[in-house]
Amino acid sequence: MPANTVMEHSGVLLNAPTVYPMKRYEQFADEIATLIRQGVLGPGERIPSVRQASRHHGISPSTVFQAYYLLENRGLITARARSGYFVREHARRLLDEPRVTLQPTDPAEVEVSELVFSVLGSLQDDRTVPFGSAFPSPELFPLSRLSISMTRGLRALSPQQVVADMTTGHTDLCRQIALRYMLGGIQLPMEELVITNGAMEGLNLALQCVTEPGDLVAIESPAFYASLQVLERLKLRAVEIPVHPREGIDLEVLAERLETLPIKACWFMSHLQNPIGASLSKERKQVLYQLLKQHQVPMLEDDVYAELYFGSTPPVPVKAFDDEGLVIHCSSFSKCLAPGYRVGWVAGGRYAQAISRLKLMTTISPSVPAQAAIADYLQHGGYDRHLRKLRHALEAQQGSMLAAADRYFPANTRITRPAGGYFLWVEFPEQVDSLRLFNTALDHGVSLAPGPIFSATQQFRHCVRLSYGHPWTPNSERGMETLGRLLSLF
Amino acid sequence: MPANTVMEHSGVLLNAPTVYPMKRYEQFADEIATLIRQGVLGPGERIPSVRQASRHHGISPSTVFQAYYLLENRGLITARARSGYFVREHARRLLDEPRVTLQPTDPAEVEVSELVFSVLGSLQDDRTVPFGSAFPSPELFPLSRLSISMTRGLRALSPQQVVADMTTGHTDLCRQIALRYMLGGIQLPMEELVITNGAMEGLNLALQCVTEPGDLVAIESPAFYASLQVLERLKLRAVEIPVHPREGIDLEVLAERLETLPIKACWFMSHLQNPIGASLSKERKQVLYQLLKQHQVPMLEDDVYAELYFGSTPPVPVKAFDDEGLVIHCSSFSKCLAPGYRVGWVAGGRYAQAISRLKLMTTISPSVPAQAAIADYLQHGGYDRHLRKLRHALEAQQGSMLAAADRYFPANTRITRPAGGYFLWVEFPEQVDSLRLFNTALDHGVSLAPGPIFSATQQFRHCVRLSYGHPWTPNSERGMETLGRLLSLF
Numbered sequence: 001m002p003a004n005t006v007m008e009h010s011g012v013l014l015n016a017p018t019v020y021p022m023k024r025y026e027q028f029a030d031e032i033a034t035l036i037r038q039g040v041l042g043p044g045e046r047i048p049s050v051r052q053a054s055r056h057h058g059i060s061p062s063t064v065f066q067a068y069y070l071l072e073n074r075g076l077i078t079a080r081a082r083s084g085y086f087v088r089e090h091a092r093r094l095l096d097e098p099r100v101t102l103q104p105t106d107p108a109e110v111e112v113s114e115l116v117f118s119v120l121g122s123l124q125d126d127r128t129v130p131f132g133s134a135f136p137s138p139e140l141f142p143l144s145r146l147s148i149s150m151t152r153g154l155r156a157l158s159p160q161q162v163v164a165d166m167t168t169g170h171t172d173l174c175r176q177i178a179l180r181y182m183l184g185g186i187q188l189p190m191e192e193l194v195i196t197n198g199a200m201e202g203l204n205l206a207l208q209c210v211t212e213p214g215d216l217v218a219i220e221s222p223a224f225y226a227s228l229q230v231l232e233r234l235k236l237r238a239v240e241i242p243v244h245p246r247e248g249i250d251l252e253v254l255a256e257r258l259e260t261l262p263i264k265a266c267w268f269m270s271h272l273q274n275p276i277g278a279s280l281s282k283e284r285k286q287v288l289y290q291l292l293k294q295h296q297v298p299m300l301e302d303d304v305y306a307e308l309y310f311g312s313t314p315p316v317p318v319k320a321f322d323d324e325g326l327v328i329h330c331s332s333f334s335k336c337l338a339p340g341y342r343v344g345w346v347a348g349g350r351y352a353q354a355i356s357r358l359k360l361m362t363t364i365s366p367s368v369p370a371q372a373a374i375a376d377y378l379q380h381g382g383y384d385r386h387l388r389k390l391r392h393a394l395e396a397q398q399g400s401m402l403a404a405a406d407r408y409f410p411a412n413t414r415i416t417r418p419a420g421g422y423f424l425w426v427e428f429p430e431q432v433d434s435l436r437l438f439n440t441a442l443d444h445g446v447s448l449a450p451g452p453i454f455s456a457t458q459q460f461r462h463c464v465r466l467s468y469g470h471p472w473t474p475n476s477e478r479g480m481e482t483l484g485r486l487l488s489l490f
Numbered sequence: 491m492p493a494n495t496v497m498e499h500s501g502v503l504l505n506a507p508t509v510y511p512m513k514r515y516e517q518f519a520d521e522i523a524t525l526i527r528q529g530v531l532g533p534g535e536r537i538p539s540v541r542q543a544s545r546h547h548g549i550s551p552s553t554v555f556q557a558y559y560l561l562e563n564r565g566l567i568t569a570r571a572r573s574g575y576f577v578r579e580h581a582r583r584l585l586d587e588p589r590v591t592l593q594p595t596d597p598a599e600v601e602v603s604e605l606v607f608s609v610l611g612s613l614q615d616d617r618t619v620p621f622g623s624a625f626p627s628p629e630l631f632p633l634s635r636l637s638i639s640m641t642r643g644l645r646a647l648s649p650q651q652v653v654a655d656m657t658t659g660h661t662d663l664c665r666q667i668a669l670r671y672m673l674g675g676i677q678l679p680m681e682e683l684v685i686t687n688g689a690m691e692g693l694n695l696a697l698q699c700v701t702e703p704g705d706l707v708a709i710e711s712p713a714f715y716a717s718l719q720v721l722e723r724l725k726l727r728a729v730e731i732p733v734h735p736r737e738g739i740d741l742e743v744l745a746e747r748l749e750t751l752p753i754k755a756c757w758f759m760s761h762l763q764n765p766i767g768a769s770l771s772k773e774r775k776q777v778l779y780q781l782l783k784q785h786q787v788p789m790l791e792d793d794v795y796a797e798l799y800f801g802s803t804p805p806v807p808v809k810a811f812d813d814e815g816l817v818i819h820c821s822s823f824s825k826c827l828a829p830g831y832r833v834g835w836v837a838g839g840r841y842a843q844a845i846s847r848l849k850l851m852t853t854i855s856p857s858v859p860a861q862a863a864i865a866d867y868l869q870h871g872g873y874d875r876h877l878r879k880l881r882h883a884l885e886a887q888q889g890s891m892l893a894a895a896d897r898y899f900p901a902n903t904r905i906t907r908p909a910g911g912y913f914l915w916v917e918f919p920e921q922v923d924s925l926r927l928f929n930t931a932l933d934h935g936v937s938l939a940p941g942p943i944f945s946a947t948q949q950f951r952h953c954v955r956l957s958y959g960h961p962w963t964p965n966s967e968r969g970m971e972t973l974g975r976l977l978s979l980f
Contacts, residue, residue, distance in 0.1 A: 117847060124657065126650060138649035147644040150859060154637040159628035160616060162830035167614065197687055197853040204852045213703070229851045340652035340858035357607060361719045362694045363687040367857035368830035369640060 024059060025066035026312040029074075032067065033311060036076055036087055037417070047077060047085045074310070075396030089403060097245045098276075098414040098427035098463070107216050107239050107261065110232040110456045116225045119438065123447050129479030132438075132447030135339050136422050136469030140393055142386050146338055146373055149381055153372030166365035169195035169345075173375035177345055180378075186320050194346045194356045197366045199304045199332040201359070202346035204230055206328040207265065209354040210298045211236055215264040218257060220249055222425070222454035222463070224274045224302065227267050231456070238456035239263055243273055245416045245425065248280035251287055258295045265298050271315045272305035275454050275465035276425045277418025282316050289321040298351065301329045304344075307336040307387050309420040310395045325349030333374055336387060341370040393471070394422050400472040401480070408484025422469035432462045432490045440486050446479045514549060515556035516802040519564075522557065523801060526566055526577055527907075537567060537575045564800065565886030579893060587735045588766075588904040588917035588953070597706050597729050597751065600722040600946045606715045609928065613937050619969030622928075622937030625829050626912050626959030630883055632876050636828055636863055639871055643862030656855035659685035659835075663865035667835055670868075676810050684836045684846045687856045689794045689822040691849070692836035694720055696818045697755065699844040700788045701726055705754040708747060710739055712915070712944035712953070714764045714792065717757050721946070728946035729753055733763055735906045735915065738770035741777055748785045755788050761805045762795035765944050765955035766915045767908025772806050779811040788841065791819045794834075797826040797877050799910040800885045815839030823864055826877060831860040883961070884912050890962040891970070898974025912959035922952045922980045930976050936969045 035041045047053075050068070054061045068085050071077045077085045123132050130137075157165075165171065174193050181188040196202040203226075211217060213235035219227055221240035231238050239257055242250045249268060257263060270280045270288065280288065292299050301318050309315055319329035328351055332344025343366055348355045359365070377383065398417075401424060405415055414427040428434070434450035441448055449467075451460030470476065525531045537543075540558070544551045558575050561567045567575045613622050620627075647655075655661065664683050671678040686692040693716075701707060703725035709717055711730035721728050729747055732740045739758060747753060760770045760778070770778065782789050791808050799805055809819040818841055822834025833856050838845045849855070867873065888907075891914060895905055904917040918924070924940035931938055939957075941950030960966065 113847070113851070117850075120657075120850075124654065126654070135653050138652050141649070143649055143652065147641070150644060151637070151641055154640060159631070159633055162628050162633065163625050164614065164616070166830055166832075167610075197856070201853040226851065233848070233851055340656055340855070342656075342853070342855055342857045357603070358723070360607075360610075361603070361716065361723055363691045363832070363853060365830070365832055366687070367832045367860040369860055369863070370857040373859070 022312045025063045025070065028053075028057065028059060028063065029067040029070045030311045030313070032071060033074070033076055041087050043087050043089050045087045046083075047087060049084050070392075073392040073396065075392075075399035088399065096414045097416055098425060105240050105457050107237040108456045110228050110236070110238050112225065112228045112453060112456065112458075113232055116229060116453050119449060119453055122438075122442055127445060128442070129446045129475055129482075130470055131466045131479060131483075132449045133467045133469060134449075136335065136390075136394070136467075137471060138339055139471065140390055140469075141337060141339060142377075142381065143338075145381050145386075146341075146377055149376035150369065150373035152380075153374075153376040154369055156376070157368070157372050162368050165368045165371065167360065169193065169365075170368060170371035170375055172379070173343070173371045176375055176378040181347070184314060184316070184320070186317075188347055192325075192347050192349060192352045194348055194352060194359060195366055195371060196330075196332075196344045196346055196359060197342045197363055198334050198344040199302060199330045200226060200344070201363065201366075202328075202330040202332075202344055202355070203227070203267070203300055203302055205355045205358045205362070206300050206330065206346060206348065206351065207231075207234060207236070207267065209351050209358060210265045210328075212264075216261055218254065218263050218266040218268075218297075219456070220268055220273060220276075221456070222275050222451070222460055223267075223456070224269065225449075225453040227302070228454075228456055240456060243276050243278055245276050245278055248273060248278040248284065249288070251284060251291070254288070255291055258291055258297060263295070263297055265300065266292065267300040267302065268318075269302045269305070270318050271303060272308060272418060272421040274305070274421070275423050275449070277416045277421055277423055279315060279419065280318075285316065285318045286321050289318050289327070292326050293324060296326070298326050298328060298349075301327050303329060303331045304335050305421045306331055308391060308394060308422070310391055311419065319347060322349060325351070328355070336390065337377070337383065338370075338374055341374060342366055343370050343374050391420070394420070394468070397422070397468040397470070397472050398424070400476070401466065401468040404477055404480035405466075408480050410484075410487055413487075422467055424466045424468065426464050426466055428462045428464070428487060429490070430462050432487060434461060434464045437464065437483075437486060437490075441483060444482050444486065446482050448483070512802045515553045515560065518543075518547065518549060518553065519557040519560045520801045520803070522561055523564065523566055531577050533577050533579050535577045536573075537577060539574050560882075563882040563886070565882075565889035578889065586904045587906055588915060595711075595730050595947050597727040598946045600718050600726070600728050602715060602718045602943060602946065602948075603722055606719060606943050609939060609943055612932055617935060618932070619936045619965055619972075620960055621956045621969060621973075622939045623957045623959060624939075626825065626880075626884070626957075627961060628829055629961065630880055630959075631827060631829060632867075632871065633828075635871050635876075636831075636867055639866035640859065640863035642870075643864075643866040644859055646866070647858070647862050652858050655858045655861065657850065659683065659855075660858060660861035660865055662869070663833075663861045666865055666868040671837070674804060674806070674810070676807075678837055682815075682837050682839060682842045684838055684842060684849060685856055685861060686820075686822075686834045686836055686849060687832045687853055688824050688834040689792060689820045690716060690834070691853065691856075692818075692820040692822075692834055692845070693717070693757070693790055693792055695845045695848045695852070696790050696820065696836060696838065696841065697721075697724060697726070697757065699841050699848060700755045700818075702754075706751055708744065708753050708756040708758075708787075709946070710758055710763060710766075711946070712765050712941070712950055713946070714759065715939075715943040717792070718944075718946055730946060733766050733768055735766050735768055738763060738768040738774065739778070741774060741781070744778070745781055748781055748787060753785070753787055755790065756782065757790040757792065758808075759792045759795070760808050761793060762798060762908060762911040764795070764911070765913050765939070767906045767911055767913055769805060769909065770808075775806065775808045776811055779808050779817070782816050783814060786816070788816050788818060788839070791817050793819055793821045794825050795911045796821055798881060798884060798912070800881055801909065809837060812839060815841070818845070826880065827867070827873065828860075828864055831864060832856055833860050833864050881910070884910070884958070887912070887958040887960070887962050888914070890966070891956065891958040894967055894970035898970050900974075900977055903977075912957055914956045914958065916954050916956060918952045918954070918977060919980070920952050922977060924951055924954045927954065927973075927976060927980075931973060934972050934976065936972050938973070
């Protein structure tokens with residue numbers, strides 16, 4: 001471990017963000033949530049009364065009350081006057097989960113950009129129901145509080161820092177990020193951190209540092225379309241590894257491919273994978289890391305949804321097992337705190353210096369005022385409080401969208417139910433053409449992200465990604481109804 | 491001309507920035523400044539009295555007073571009590587201007603990055619006299635006023651804009667930039683504008699859009715080292731075109747090279763070229779554009795010093811003559827208003843859409859709050875007033891550095907005297923090794939930029955670039971004295 005870990009910045013700990021260890025009521029709420037998700041407690045079913053639960057679990061009635069209040073916030077149960085608490089209708093799973101339909105393919109040249117741009121270009125009309133959107137609603141973010149932090153951050157910034165922080169990153173921001181890693185159990189040397197224009201720049205720089213044109217890169221399938229665009233731009237070839245909707249990436253296929261092909265890098269989202277929402281278990285993350293280590297293949301870990309887990313247990317990234325600097329962990333504040341500020345970072349492992357230099361040669365630095373604002377917010381803004389509110393909102397919105405899918409979509413539709421984030425992956429009957437659906441839905445004022453933009457080999461033609469990242473309104477309900485109507489025409 | 495020019499945004503003109511047409515006293519000051527620069531008025535010489543000038547030029551005494559006050563501010567003349575106004579000692583040119591020493595070379599692979607990084611890395615000690623710095627002193631910028639604009643800009647920004655402006659650029663900022671082009675006589679369709687993370691990102695994206703690895707790119711020699719790094723990174727080969735210290739790029743050599751080599755792009759600074767400070771005349775810019783047009787070769791016009799001209803006449807970029815969309819005009823606010831904010835732009839001509847898409851695939855967008863702050867500042871902050879103050883400060887600092895060079899450097903030193911910006915290019919006697927000078931000077935607490943970092947073929951070994959971008963202090967004077975002492979050891 002290099003000498004200069006955050007531990008040694010002794011002054012830093014005074015400014016540590018407030019940490020919320022998991023409370024008893026949160027733990028209890030998670031237990032009930034698991035029972036609901038597993039179907040042990042069915043929709044419409046009554047859950048144990050406060051008195052019963054208190055006696056049975058040996059916890060105080062007020063703890064049970066707090067837990068039930070939380071579950072209501074999370075959209076899983078509802079209180080009925082004088083009758084008690086009931087599992088909400090839409091908390092059930094009626095629709096099945098998608099199958100893993102991907103057939104392993106040969107390494108492929110990527111040509112998806114044109115399609116992606118035509119889809120993204122269509123999302124700009126703000127009267128459209130934004131199921132195709134890549135960002136959650138900006139209303140879910142503490143933008144006013146961030147403005148206060150901007151004023152404070154700018155006041156604390158010396159003129160010299162405005163220039164000097166371009167090279168090194170804003171010092172307080174780097175410390176706050178390193179601290180959050182530390183609280184998650186990861187001792188990160190400060191030199192490993194490179195502040196970037198969102199995670200997107202970090203991923204781009206990292207991939208350039210570890211590949212040459214023509215190289216093979218293992219990606220997920222379905223994959224985040226932007227990763228496909230980057231491969232296309234850098235003239236890299238994609239080796240698609242199937243992703244199971246719950247278990248995540250297929251490690252057996254990956255092992256076989258690493259064995260037989262000269263793969264130069266992996267680009268994976270081990271947690272709340274976009275678009276399918278799967279997360280690898282901790283054990284499977286460890287297995288994944290051992291594979292990387294065995295083959296000495298670097299991995300870009302795109303972890304932008306790290307903070308958007310439902311429940312109370314933060315995920316552990318693959319980076320946590322990285323004892324050789326092989327994992328390039330990329331994340332940002334764009335999806336959980338400050339969209340448009342364009343502040344992300346890379347924990348670059350053994351590639352950190354190369355990534356930092358490449359950044360200095362291309363964009364030099366993200367905006368220093370934006371970094372200062374976020375640094376101040378992390379210290380004083382109540383980040384963890386905001387995150388809990390955001391997670392509850394997203395979980396409730398997921399429930400609403402699942403319920404609507406159940407009401408309006410064909411019965412043989414298959415749909416994910418991810419444990420976080422704001423995307424559902426929907427697999428329609430084979431005859432549905434999602435590109436046609438995309439176009440007609442847009443004519444009816446509803447956007448969506450069609451399956452083929454998530455594949456280097458144009459698979460998933462009958463699939464779509466739907467976002468529940470916006471507060472649920474009657475308009476959202478009508479949007480789902482419209483989709484259902486259009487689906488019946490296929 | 492595409493339909494959607496700024497002219498048609500009729501509402502915009504209400505918010506037009508204050509324009510300062512050149513006043514009579516400014517014009518008169520420029521006339522006197524020209525006489526001083528040409529040596530017609532020598533150092534120590536008395537300039538016409540207010541009464542004489544007023545009578546001779548048919549202008550009021552108060553206009554003459556204003557002009558002389560301005561020339562004092564610009565560091566060109568000084569008032570002596572009861573004696574009148576005199577040309578300052580350091581306004582003379584004692585040292586000759588550098589020769590054009592470059593021999594045209596064969597197209598070259600570029601390998602300069604390591605050297606550049608070792609030089610840049612050495613600049614980070616703030617006790618060092620910053621003659622090697624690439625940025626002017628942040629004290630010269632209106633950072634407090636910008637903070638006010640940040641608060642106002644954020645208040646005016648709707649949550650929806652924070653996300654939407656990532657794709658299109660902040661609307662008001664785009665309008666303000668287009669307006670400044672318009673005031674300079676360039677009708678720019680809004681679709682041509684791409685907001686970037688400083689000019690550096692714009693130049694990187696543009697070069698990627700118009701070249702493939704292995705292609706030939708014409709650059710200046712000496713060249714801005716970052717352009718060499720970009721060529722190296724993109725595996726492009728450099729065709730070096732010599733730059734004359736006053737006349738700018740050698741158009742005859744360029745014409746011959748365009749004729750005989752398959753050059754795919756040019757990357758030039760037609761105005762206040764870094765490091766040599768030369769500017770092409772308007773006529774020569776026209777000739778340059780005709781060459782580009784004849785060969786249908788796109789040109790990246792790096793124009794980051796556009797606003798740092800001395801005197802009162804703004805320069806006209808090559809872009810002004812571009813009737814085919816061949817010129818990709820790149821600039822930013824980093825060197826003239828807001829370092830660290832990382833807001834620049836590209837007027838991309840026929841390549842605008844490709845550049846915009848490439849940006850969406852790599853960094854998505856510069857910080858939206860930083861864009862909003864600058865948009866507000868351009869409307870309400872007094873940009874032109876700030877620029878005039880900045881220009882006067884830089885011109886006076888140039889005078890101080892030239893005078894010190896004259897005092898401390900060997901007599902056969904040659905030095906530029908650019909009409910703007912904040913760099914001098916110094917050609918020492920042949921035996922001086924600027925890399926050794928760089929290292930020993932650094933040991934003595936003085937930084938500089940050694941010649942070889944400005945060449946793809948490691949030329950200019952006896953040259954250095956010195957920055958006068960920081961306010962002149964006794965420390966600066968000692969720095970020059972130190973350099974003089976070290977030079978005498980060669």
